[in-house]
Amino acid sequence: MTGVDLFGTYSHRDTLIHRAPLWYKGIALILISFALVASKSWVIGGVALSAMILVGLIGGITPKQWLQTLFGLKWLVIILAAYYVLFGSIAQGADVLLTLMSMVAFSKVLLTTTPLPRIIDGFVRLCAPLKIFGVKPERIAMAIAVMVRSIPVIMNEHTMISHALISRGVKVAPHRTFTPLIISTVAYAHETGEALAARGLMDTEVSPPASEHKN
Amino acid sequence: MKFFLRGASDSPVSGSFVKDAGVSLRAVNLSYPTPDGQVDILRDVTVDFFARSTAILGLNGSGKSSLLKLVNGINTIRSGSVQVGGLEVQEHTARVRSHVGLLFSNPLTQLIMPTAVEDVELSLQRTGLSRERRRATALELLSTRGVGHRAEHSIYDLSGGEQQLVALTSVLAVEPEILLLDEPTTLLDLRNKLRLYALLETLPQQLIISTHDLDLAARCERAVVIHNGRVYAEGASRSVIAQYENWCAREFPTQSPLASDQGVA
Numbered sequence: 001m002t003g004v005d006l007f008g009t010y011s012h013r014d015t016l017i018h019r020a021p022l023w024y025k026g027i028a029l030i031l032i033s034f035a036l037v038a039s040k041s042w043v044i045g046g047v048a049l050s051a052m053i054l055v056g057l058i059g060g061i062t063p064k065q066w067l068q069t070l071f072g073l074k075w076l077v078i079i080l081a082a083y084y085v086l087f088g089s090i091a092q093g094a095d096v097l098l099t100l101m102s103m104v105a106f107s108k109v110l111l112t113t114t115p116l117p118r119i120i121d122g123f124v125r126l127c128a129p130l131k132i133f134g135v136k137p138e139r140i141a142m143a144i145a146v147m148v149r150s151i152p153v154i155m156n157e158h159t160m161i162s163h164a165l166i167s168r169g170v171k172v173a174p175h176r177t178f179t180p181l182i183i184s185t186v187a188y189a190h191e192t193g194e195a196l197a198a199r200g201l202m203d204t205e206v207s208p209p210a211s212e213h214k215n
Numbered sequence: 216m217k218f219f220l221r222g223a224s225d226s227p228v229s230g231s232f233v234k235d236a237g238v239s240l241r242a243v244n245l246s247y248p249t250p251d252g253q254v255d256i257l258r259d260v261t262v263d264f265f266a267r268s269t270a271i272l273g274l275n276g277s278g279k280s281s282l283l284k285l286v287n288g289i290n291t292i293r294s295g296s297v298q299v300g301g302l303e304v305q306e307h308t309a310r311v312r313s314h315v316g317l318l319f320s321n322p323l324t325q326l327i328m329p330t331a332v333e334d335v336e337l338s339l340q341r342t343g344l345s346r347e348r349r350r351a352t353a354l355e356l357l358s359t360r361g362v363g364h365r366a367e368h369s370i371y372d373l374s375g376g377e378q379q380l381v382a383l384t385s386v387l388a389v390e391p392e393i394l395l396l397d398e399p400t401t402l403l404d405l406r407n408k409l410r411l412y413a414l415l416e417t418l419p420q421q422l423i424i425s426t427h428d429l430d431l432a433a434r435c436e437r438a439v440v441i442h443n444g445r446v447y448a449e450g451a452s453r454s455v456i457a458q459y460e461n462w463c464a465r466e467f468p469t470q471s472p473l474a475s476d477q478g479v480a
Contacts, residue, residue: 198317
């Protein structure tokens with residue numbers, strides 16, 4: 001299991017879901033989010049998750065990939081399930097877990113079937129009205145791109161730390177992976193910042209290619 | 216072929232990048248804060264980079280990468296002056312960066328987008344080109360570097376050599392005049408190393424390369440040795456490499472042999 005398997009990365013195919021315009025997917029996201037938040041029944045979450053898995057299958061996500069994604073959520077499921085069994089109700093826990101898993105599944109479908117630049121362009125258009133308040137939509141889009149990119153990297157880092165523990169004969173447990181994961185995540189954030197700066201992606205100045213403005 | 220570019224002392228029009236002005240560091244001091252106080256990384260470094268290709272040699276932690284990151288404006292100096300293309304980096308960071316590319320040793324640090332073509336497109340975003348033109352240009356550039364067939368693949372599915380080529384394509388997409396390379400061969404196998412050597416020879420950019428790879432250093436015209444944050448040697452690459460190997464095999468002098476730490480590479 002790698003982090004890429006959890007949220008997915010764009011897979012170049014020609015399916016119905018790939019061809020669907022971004023705004024269809026945006027409306028679907030809004031409707032599903034409202035339904036999941038408004039409903040207190042785990043049935044809605046179950047239906048949404050099933051629907052997402054079905055849409056994903058049409059979009060070329062294999063059953064094995066879905067199993068890997070759901071397996072990647074095992075710690076979250078265990079911790080939340082334990083919490084709701086002890087302090088809440090099973091129905092409430094099922095509702096929360098299915099809601100979370102549905103949104104992860106939606107993210108996977110979206111990221112697997114839509115090139116990231118298209119998603120970014122969509123966010124830029126969506127955030128365009130915020131320009132009047134001095135917000136730079138391009139900055140928001142860049143932040144989203146980096147966030148999307150960071151999730152699989154951090155998950156991969158967790159896998160590598162787990163492998164390092166296993167290779168030394170130490171059992172993998174959250175209290176053993178937590179600190180090294182935080183350290184490597186901070187280091188990754190630092191490196192990403194340097195990479196963005198080095199590529200001039202944090203600069204506001206627009207620079208035509210050198211061939212168009214040689215001194 | 217060895218050639219030298221025009222000296223940085225020929226002062227350019229204020230705020231404009233002068234292609235042939237090279238890179239000049241004057242009495243540069245760089246330090247990082249730590250819980251125990253400031254740690255000096257570079258100490259009173261004065262060196263010029265005018266040759267088409269220069270290797271920066273030094274042991275781990277000597278300050279090689281920190282020096283490279285000064286040229287790109289990622290690191291901020293405590294005192295002194297760093298001029299690139301006649302521009303003071305601290306004052307004109309964005310403008311300098313649009314002329315200076317930096318290739319990291321680990322391409323996965325550098326590649327931000329999920330696929331090769333998307334990453335090159337990201338570099339082109341600041342050029343103001345339309346989305347369609349960005350995509351077409353990115354595909355063309357990847358093909359030129361021999362990785363066009365991998366354009367739509369996830370960066371995780373590429374080999375180390377391919378990742379390095381994609382990262383290089385992303386950096387070169389905006390046509391920088393100066394290319395900084397931070398240990399570019401560290402993660403490459405021999406075949407990809409040889410490919411990178413060949414590729415670097417064809418590039419029109421001025422190259423400044425931080426490296427432990429002496430074969431790569433030998434292909435550069437000039438070389439600089441950094442030790443304990445000071446310039447210990449500079450000159451024609453062959454003689455500097457021989458001196459560096461000698462120091463590595465025995466002992467580095469406690470003081471820099473270049474009393475004034477001045478050099479032209």
